Amino acid sequence: MAGFAPPERRGTPFVIDFRLSDENRLVQASARAFAEAEILPHIREWDSNAETHPEVFARMGELGFLGAPIPESYGGLGMDYISFALLCEELERADTAFRVVQSVHVGLNSLTLLQWGTEAQRQQYLVPQARGEKLATFGLTEPGVGTDAGALQTTARRDGDVYRLNGQKIWISLADLADHFLIFASVDRAKKHKGVTAFIVERGFKGLSTGTLHGKLGIHAGNTGIINLEDCLVPVENRVGEEGEGFLIAMSAIDQGRYTVAAGAVGLAQACLDASVKYAHERETFGEEIGRHQLVKQMIAKMAAGTEIGRLLVWRAGWLKNQGLRNTRETSLAKWHATEHSVQAALDAIQIHGANGYSNEFPVERYLRNSKAAVIYEGTSQLHTLIQADYALGYREDRPLRCEPWPAQGFERPAPAVSPA
Numbered sequence: 333m334a335g336f337a338p339p340e341r342r343g344t345p346f347v348i349d350f351r352l353s354d355e356n357r358l359v360q361a362s363a364r365a366f367a368e369a370e371i372l373p374h375i376r377e378w379d380s381n382a383e384t385h386p387e388v389f390a391r392m393g394e395l396g397f398l399g400a401p402i403p404e405s406y407g408g409l410g411m412d413y414i415s416f417a418l419l420c421e422e423l424e425r426a427d428t429a430f431r432v433v434q435s436v437h438v439g440l441n442s443l444t445l446l447q448w449g450t451e452a453q454r455q456q457y458l459v460p461q462a463r464g465e466k467l468a469t470f471g472l473t474e475p476g477v478g479t480d481a482g483a484l485q486t487t488a489r490r491d492g493d494v495y496r497l498n499g500q501k502i503w504i505s506l507a508d509l510a511d512h513f514l515i516f517a518s519v520d521r522a523k524k525h526k527g528v529t530a531f532i533v534e535r536g537f538k539g540l541s542t543g544t545l546h547g548k549l550g551i552h553a554g555n556t557g558i559i560n561l562e563d564c565l566v567p568v569e570n571r572v573g574e575e576g577e578g579f580l581i582a583m584s585a586i587d588q589g590r591y592t593v594a595a596g597a598v599g600l601a602q603a604c605l606d607a608s609v610k611y612a613h614e615r616e617t618f619g620e621e622i623g624r625h626q627l628v629k630q631m632i633a634k635m636a637a638g639t640e641i642g643r644l645l646v647w648r649a650g651w652l653k654n655q656g657l658r659n660t661r662e663t664s665l666a667k668w669h670a671t672e673h674s675v676q677a678a679l680d681a682i683q684i685h686g687a688n689g690y691s692n693e694f695p696v697e698r699y700l701r702n703s704k705a706a707v708i709y710e711g712t713s714q715l716h717t718l719i720q721a722d723y724a725l726g727y728r729e730d731r732p733l734r735c736e737p738w739p740a741q742g743f744e745r746p747a748p749a750v751s752p753a
């Protein structure tokens with residue numbers, strides 16, 4: 333039976349370790365303290381009035397959150413990906429709008445510049461973004477094109493030292509607030525996805541204008557809008573990668589963005605669970621807490637299990653990212669499960685709250701409205717279903733992307749000077 337001895341007694345280290353490091357816990361506590369002090373006391377009012385508060389995003393920048401996983405040499409905190417997931421989880425536990433900033437500014441934009449940008453682009457754009465001095469976003473979706481991103485209608489025509497970009501982007505998070513935009517346009521629409529090219533566009537470039545979309549179902553404390561490109565002049569040195577490399581760049585960006593969405597959805601589901609457990613203890617029917625009724629227990633149990641499964645899937649994807657290993661399948665699975673679960677958790681949280689759940693006196697109706705967006709963006713649930721089926725059936729296999737092992741640089745910044753409200 334010697335083969336069944338614990339690995340350490342055989343001289344082999346354990347490979348899987350679910351304990352959070354001191355650094356992970358510091359990030360988690362810092363993010364929770366920030367959310368409890370600076371978001372939660374105000375969020376009901378901000379959400380009801382559809383108020384976006386850029387000063388809170390700026391505060392996130394002061395705390396280093398806007399450069400969380402970016403190496404210190406480029407102005408970031410050098411967090412590992414498990415810490416980054418915990419940061420996103422805690423932010424969305426308070427409200428989705430603040431995790432969205434991590435998704436577009438850090439996940440889709442900054443990490444993409446780190447991976448694909450030239451050294452000059454990193455110095456000019458990534459460093460101020462990581463320091464929180466400039467806000468950035470990601471413009472792929474168009475009025476006629478979402479899931480089928482290779483069919484982009486926005487065009488980029490080379491004209492000497494500049495490209496002229498023409499088209500419109502829609503449903504862009506932070507569109508009306510961002511300073512820098514990572515925009516995807518086609519240099520040759522006949523080539524479909526092989527014509528897609530990525531560009532860094534600055535607010536202030538001639539031909540760029542933005543606007544805000546009103547009437548969204550949820551994420552009322554966040555900004556979502558349109559970007560108009562009318563003969564927008566972009567210097568050649570602002571092209572990211574080569575002509576035609578943009579589709580690959582967009583897909584690798586989305587591998588990062590999806591990770592933040594998955595981690596955030598775990599936080600939203602956790603918020604549903606926390607609110608439901610509290611209410612189940614407080615509310616009584618038939619002479620006992622509703623938590624004592626079997627059918628309420630069933631909803632609580634499914635909520636707890638799905639949340640935990642989501643967290644473990646996120647951490648597995650994070651572990652792969654920390655090693656610099658390809659993680660497209662695992663990140664897609666984490667995003668698909670965690671976001672679908674968060675919608676169900678929000679529905680059940682409302683059910684547990686009865687009529688009170690149908691009112692904004694309690695947070696659970698906000699959780700439901702916010703949760704629905706995440707089964708649409710960064711790949712709809714239908715797209716993730718197809719991706720997972722194609723991996724299982726062997727129709728899809730991964731080729732390595734440019735993926736660098738993550739340098740363990742340490743999160744040394746002290747906890748923010750805020751205390752739980």
Ligand SMILES: Cc1cc2nc3c(=O)[nH]c(=O)nc-3n(C[C@H](O)[C@H](O)[C@H](O)COP(=O)(O)OP(=O)(O)OC[C@H]3O[C@@H](n4cnc5c(N)ncnc54)[C@H](O)[C@@H]3O)c2cc1C
Pocket residue numbers: 436469470471472473476477478479480502503504505506551556705708709710711712713714715718
């Ligand atoms: C709040 C919010 C914020 C967003 N922020 C950003 C952002 O910052 N930047 C950005 O670029 N985009 C952003 N988006 C856009 C988002 O990424 C797109 O909405 C998403 O990619 C889906 O595209 P679509 O809405 O055009 O749907 P479509 O692609 O038109 O799909 C419509 C429906 O058809 C289904 N479908 C499509 N193709 C298939 C298929 N092959 N098989 C089965 N079903 C299919 C879809 O699953 C969906 O149910 C945001 C969206 C929202 C709601």
